[in-house]
Amino acid sequence: MTDLPGRRLLLVHAHPDDESINNGATMAKYAAEGALVTLVTCTRGEEGEVIPPALAHLAADRDDTLGAFRAGELAAAMKELGVTDHRFLGGAGRYRDSGMMGAPQNDHPGCFWRAEVDEAAAALVEVIREVRPQVLVTYDPNGGYGHPDHIQAHRVAMRAVELAAEKAFRKDLGEPYEIAKVYWNCVPRSAVEEGFARLRAAGKELFPGIASVDDVPGVVPDEEVTAAIPTAAYAAAKAAAMRAHATQIAVDGPFFALSNDLGQPLFADEYYRLVRGEPGVAEGREADLFAGVSGVSGPSGAGA
Secondary structure, three states: OOOOOOOEEEEEEOOOOHHHHHHHHHHHHHHHOOOEEEEEEOOOOOOOOOOOHHHHHHOOOOOOOHHHHHHHHHHHHHHHHOOOEEEEOOOOOOOEOOOOOOOHHHHOOOEHHHOOHHHHHHHHHHHHHHHOOOEEEEOOOOOOOOOHHHHHHHHHHHHHHHHHHOOOOOHHHOOOOOOOEEEEEEEEHHHHHHHHHHHHHHOHHHOOEEOOHHHOOOEEOHHHOOEEEOOHHHHHHHHHHHHHOOOOOEEEOOEEEOOOOEEEEOOOOEEEEEEEOOOOOOOOOEOOOOOOOOOOOOOOOOOO
């Protein structure tokens, strides 16, 4: 890839829809500001539960065509966010959705959970060395909530960060490159509690039930949050992207539900924890994932 924009953001997610739920507004913001936003999705989400009855036949225990359908949903979601560079790790269908922890699908020979970490990381190294992102976003070591593919995405992403910078590793994959900052997705507990308070005030009739704080992936104590990105202006784009994942998400205003029909708040502002690299502010939370990155200036990222 030539003529790279000054600011380059790489996100590594497990399944189609994870990116929109976790980072949709952030992706829309940076894409609108002229940054290169690259999404790598590790599986096509073949084992997901299907919400619309008319599409139930897509499920793994019936036609097993959900993966290809969800790839189409992902493409539609990326159009809503203005993101033009989205890829599947190793190519579409290279790694299969592993199902929930403890499920028989964990043992499928082609599932992502069973992938050799360095082998999968090499596919991501190739992307890193091509697009040369200053910032990478992925999950915490528990994958946010313990899903095998989320845990594996964390392992693969963090390993790829190391391998991409090693001069001796796979010279055929491009020139070595060191990513300046790595963030893990998170949500401060206070924001989650406030969001559920809004949902309860709006009325339980929106969804059959209401989820709990513990159902939200990546909830952390407020003090662990190092970046709060002001993305409320992109909340509509995020909601539209989530709606594009219609097999997996039902959106109602500023709230949504997954296949369990339990309502959750849709967060307009998005939050992160810096785990590698130097913070761009002396104290408090960063408001820009690129804060402090050498050579980057202004919303269009005119620097190197």
